[in-house]
Amino acid sequence: MQEELFTSGRHIPNIDPSLQIWHWPIALYLFLGGLAAGILFFAALFYILGKEKEYPSAVKIATTIPPIALSLGLLALVYDLTHPLYTWQLYTTFRIESPMSWGAWVLLIVTPLSFLWTFSFYRESFSNIESKLNLFKRLKFLNTFEKFVITNRKYIAYALIPLSIILGVYTGILLSAFNARPLWNNAILGPLFLTSGLSTGAATIILLSKSIKERHLFGKIDLGLIIIELALIIHMIMGYYAGSQVQLEAMELLVGGEFTLMFFGFVVLLGLLVPALLELIELTGYKVPVIVPAIMVIIGGLIFRFIMIEAGQLTRYLY
Amino acid sequence: MRYAMVIDTLKCVGCSDCVVACQTENDVPHGYCRDWITESVSGSYPNVELELKSERCNHCDNAPCVRCCPTGASHIVEGGVVLVTANECIGCGACIESCPYDARYQHPDGYVDKCTFCHHRLVKGQLPACVSVCPTKCMYFGDLDNPNSEVSQLLKNRKYKTLAPEAGTNPHVFYLI
Numbered sequence A: 001m002q003e004e005l006f007t008s009g010r011h012i013p014n015i016d017p018s019l020q021i022w023h024w025p026i027a028l029y030l031f032l033g034g035l036a037a038g039i040l041f042f043a044a045l046f047y048i049l050g051k052e053k054e055y056p057s058a059v060k061i062a063t064t065i066p067p068i069a070l071s072l073g074l075l076a077l078v079y080d081l082t083h084p085l086y087t088w089q090l091y092t093t094f095r096i097e098s099p100m101s102w103g104a105w106v107l108l109i110v111t112p113l114s115f116l117w118t119f120s121f122y123r124e125s126f127s128n129i130e131s132k133l134n135l136f137k138r139l140k141f142l143n144t145f146e147k148f149v150i151t152n153r154k155y156i157a158y159a160l161i162p163l164s165i166i167l168g169v170y171t172g173i174l175l176s177a178f179n180a181r182p183l184w185n186n187a188i189l190g191p192l193f194l195t196s197g198l199s200t201g202a203a204t205i206i207l208l209s210k211s212i213k214e215r216h217l218f219g220k221i222d223l224g225l226i227i228i229e230l231a232l233i234i235h236m237i238m239g240y241y242a243g244s245q246v247q248l249e250a251m252e253l254l255v256g257g258e259f260t261l262m263f264f265g266f267v268v269l270l271g272l273l274v275p276a277l278l279e280l281i282e283l284t285g286y287k288v289p290v291i292v293p294a295i296m297v298i299i300g301g302l303i304f305r306f307i308m309i310e311a312g313q314l315t316r317y318l319y
Numbered sequence B: 001m002r003y004a005m006v007i008d009t010l011k012c013v014g015c016s017d018c019v020v021a022c023q024t025e026n027d028v029p030h031g032y033c034r035d036w037i038t039e040s041v042s043g044s045y046p047n048v049e050l051e052l053k054s055e056r057c058n059h060c061d062n063a064p065c066v067r068c069c070p071t072g073a074s075h076i077v078e079g080g081v082v083l084v085t086a087n088e089c090i091g092c093g094a095c096i097e098s099c100p101y102d103a104r105y106q107h108p109d110g111y112v113d114k115c116t117f118c119h120h121r122l123v124k125g126q127l128p129a130c131v132s133v134c135p136t137k138c139m140y141f142g143d144l145d146n147p148n149s150e151v152s153q154l155l156k157n158r159k160y161k162t163l164a165p166e167a168g169t170n171p172h173v174f175y176l177i
Ligand code: SF4
Pocket: B056, B057, B058, B059, B060, B063, B064, B065, B066, B082, B098, B099, B100, B101, B102, B103, B104, B114, B169
């Protein structure tokens, strides 16, 4: 038996007894980043496949979300910095070993691209709004700019495919790169967060789609992604089981410990299994409002990020 | 040159002089500390062992805090000392999450702070404040690259350990046991 206690009064704020350095904004940021990555990936993919007419929600409508999500996410991130006046220091260097640095740069490229994408479909998809605002009549240069963006949309789409994947993976790698937090130090987190981001993206496309054909296709895609995600979660847990003592202890937080109900109840059951079942029932011909599983997937994805951020900071090396 | 600290756990009495000396020398804000004492008891009665030691940033060779820093605020200088440049730090906390020893903290002014091995004293040829005040003289500081230095000799002749070597950071604060 080993016991350790601090005698010099180490009660450093946010450090002792366990880290509380990252709060809800980081969880929200990871969720929004993954969501934006998912939507942008599908938008670019179906645009390149020439399916923009068939799947208008994926290519045009849902893509209004990523610019908002990324801007909110960035705000949340900066809100959680404790020295925010120096944020520009992120862009004085690129540090290849730092996931944070990758994220900062990828966001700097993806965010404007997502704005351009939405802008290029604005007049087409939101003609009712434009007829009230008359932006293009008032600001003449918008017409030439729009033409320029539309002629280059293909290149934006080609750029968005790898960039959205990097963004989605990054939301997981950001955590898995921390060897010091055993719960996070699991390489499966990158693909897991990417899959979860794609799945929440597909769910959002379903939510905003008016075409039954599109909802069905994305219901199928989402079902596939949920199955992959479940497999990755099993992988993650097996990885901890095969790990060192600190990883076993970390896993106990999720399996049997204080986050068990949250994790298995809200993420695995209500966020993955039940929506998968509903989508399956729907595909076999029964009537299920696809909105229900879509909302469950989105909320499950959000809760998953919160659990990982909270629980990860409770885990550490004991020496 | 590779600076290292060697601390004799058999001589440490846990008086916390090093903690106070550091707080005074480095203007550490109230309620925070860059070094601290741990007291660990192991074994089961009647065969129990008490170990006292002073801990701080280990100025790791394979420093995860430096690798994950997105701005380069955390960096390594000559002699292997890991430092933070306050006006390059954005306070993202990545380095705090990455340190297996929880050796860093957020300064109330926002940037991240930690033990510097008293770098400002080293450049003047002085010892770190904690080492210089220890009443039992249980702390040693010097150059590991020099085989004749006191620290090299101690590590050659005594049994020692480092903290959480399994974390793979290659720490450079050594504890004689
Ligand atoms: S002890 Fe922590 S802060 Fe110090 S160099 Fe090692 S990892 Fe970095």
